[in-house]
Amino acid sequence: MDKIHEYSNGELTIIWQPxxxxxxxxxxxxxxxxxxxxxxxWIKIENATTAELIDQIGKCPSGALTYRMEKKKEE
Ligand code: SF4
Known part of the structure; x- marks a missing residue:
């Protein structure tokens, strides 16, 4: 079974597949x-900006890290 862990800062959600x-x-x-x-x-998403996280996720060699953008609540 594929496990998926998600970590969100409200703007971006990191998806990690162990x-x-x-x-x-x-x-x-x-x-x-x-x-x-x-x-x-083990992932503390609040310790980096969304841009830093996106840059890093793109460099994960296995594809274990991906992300999705969340819709902002404010209009
Ligand atoms: S960068 Fe390496 S350790 Fe980090 S999630 Fe990707 S494969 Fe795993």
Whole structure:
């Protein structure tokens, strides 16, 4: 069964699929304040801007990290 974990900052939602993750650690090297495998939750989305997160997610070699944009509530 494919597990999916989601982490949202209200603007962007990170989708992490542990079954695909190769634990290459690119995410941890790029944004250590966000990705810390020793802590739970291991992704702290509030510690980076949406733009930084999008840039990093694009560099995940396995495709384990993806994202979707959330609709803003304000008109
Ligand atoms: S960069 Fe992608 S494959 Fe590498 S540890 Fe992070 S989520 Fe896993």
């Amino acid at each position: 079954n695909i993750c190769q634990h290459a650690g690119i995410c941890v090297k790029m944004l250590p304040k966000v990705y810390n495998p020793k802590e739970r939750p």
